[in-house]
Amino acid sequence: QSVLTQPPSVSGAPGQRVTISCTGSNSNIGAGYDVHWYQQLPGTAPKLLIFGNRNRPSGVPDRFSGSKSGTSASLAITGLQAEDEADYYCQSYDSSLGRYVFGTGTRVTVL
Amino acid sequence: EVQLVESGGGLVQPGGSLRISCAASGFTFSGSWMHWVRQAPGKGLVWVSRINSDGSITAYADSVKGRFTISRDNAKSTLYLQMNSLRAEDSAVYYCAKDRGTGDGFDYWGLGTLVTVSS
Numbered sequence: 050q051s052v053l054t055q056p057p058s059v060s061g062a063p064g065q066r067v068t069i070s071c072t073g074s075n076s077n078i079g080a081g082y083d084v085h086w087y088q089q090l091p092g093t094a095p096k097l098l099i100f101g102n103r104n105r106p107s108g109v110p111d112r113f114s115g116s117k118s119g120t121s122a123s124l125a126i127t128g129l130q131a132e133d134e135a136d137y138y139c140q141s142y143d144s145s146l147g148r149y150v151f152g153t154g155t156r157v158t159v160l
Numbered sequence: 161e162v163q164l165v166e167s168g169g170g171l172v173q174p175g176g177s178l179r180i181s182c183a184a185s186g187f188t189f190s191g192s193w194m195h196w197v198r199q200a201p202g203k204g205l206v207w208v209s210r211i212n213s214d215g216s217i218t219a220y221a222d223s224v225k226g227r228f229t230i231s232r233d234n235a236k237s238t239l240y241l242q243m244n245s246l247r248a249e250d251s252a253v254y255y256c257a258k259d260r261g262t263g264d265g266f267d268y269w270g271l272g273t274l275v276t277v278s279s
Contacts, residue, residue, distance in 0.1 A: 051204065085265035087205070094255055094272055095197075095205065100265040138205050142263060148221055149195070149207040149263070 052077060053139055053152035060158040061129045069155045071122040071139035077150060079120035082142040086115055086124045089136040098137070099124060131159050162186040162268045164256050169273030176246050180273050182239040182256030187268075190214075190234035193259035195266060196241050198252035208254070209241065212262075224250075246277045 054072045061067040071084060078084055086099040097106055099115035102122065112133075114125045122141075126133055139152035168180035182194070196208040209230040210219045218230050229242040239256050253274050257266035 083264065087266075089205075094269040095257075095266075096269070097260075097265055097267045100260060100267070106267065140205075140207075140265065146222075148219065149210070151197075151205040151207065154204040 051153045052143055052146065052150050053141060055137075055139060055152040055155045057153070058156045058158065060160055062160045063129055063131065065129050066125060066127045067129060067157060068126075069124045069137055069139075069157070071124070071152045073120050073122075073141060073143075075120060076145035077120075077141045077143040078117065078122055080144055082144070084115065084117050084122040085140045086113075087138045087140065089138065091135070095138065126157070129157075129159055133157055134159050162258070164258065164268055164270035166254065166256055166270045166273035169254065169275045171276045171278065172246055173279050174247060174277055176277070177242070177244045178246065178275060179240060179242045180254055180275065182270055184237045184239065184256075184258070187258065189232075189237040193262055194230075194232065194239045195257045195259060196230060196239075197255045197257055197266070197269075198250075199255070199272075200249075200252040203252075206252075210259070210263075211239070243275070246275075248277050251275060251277045 087095040088098045089095045102117040103115045143150045163185045165183045195210045211230045227245045231240045253272040255272045256270045258268040260267045
């Protein structure tokens with residue numbers, strides 16, 4: 050039902066770089082609406098990780114970075130750490146649906 | 161320090177009603193858009209509803225339109241969600257979330273309150 054598609058899971062060894070894609074359409078990401086990213090650690094509430102496509106809130110390590118191009122966006126985590134094991138969600142607005150939309154979510158596993 | 165504390169969740173029968181609340185502190189509540197987002201057990205995040213700063217403009221997901229009502233009391237710095245005609249598929253943890261601006265991402269979240277709809 051989600052209009053933003055993410056890979057179900059990605060994994061990497063400590064220190065490696067992983068990327069999470071968020072694929073939308075011309076009524077959301079492609080229409081120019083900003084993409085935001087959230088990290089949800091096991092058993093906790095989501096936390097804003099990236100806002101406005103590429104901006105980090107105060108306190109978020111610069112290992113996390115966001116980008117957007119066309120109808121897609123990406124979240125990159127460099128120097129992967131054990132504490133990065135979590136679920137990650139992208140979020141935007143969809144003009145056709147007239148509502149905010151979340152991605153399907155990606156589970157990041159540190160090997 | 162920004163705090164959002166939800167309350168009022170619980171077990172309710174199908175077709176029943178429940179009102180959940182979110183007490184806010186640490187920021188100018190009356191100047192902030194607010195949202196409700198839910199997450200069914202083991203599932204992803206789903207946006208439910210939004211209210212603007214003075215409560216005059218609201219928006220809802222199609223799945224809850226006509227059954228749920230979002231409201232706020234700026235004097236009490238509290239956000240509400242009145243849920244009527246509840247269905248099993250409404251069972252979820254309900255989070256309140258503060259908007260960064262006017263639809264600019266959700267910068268603070270509460271811990272959530274669990275709503276279970278079951279007979």
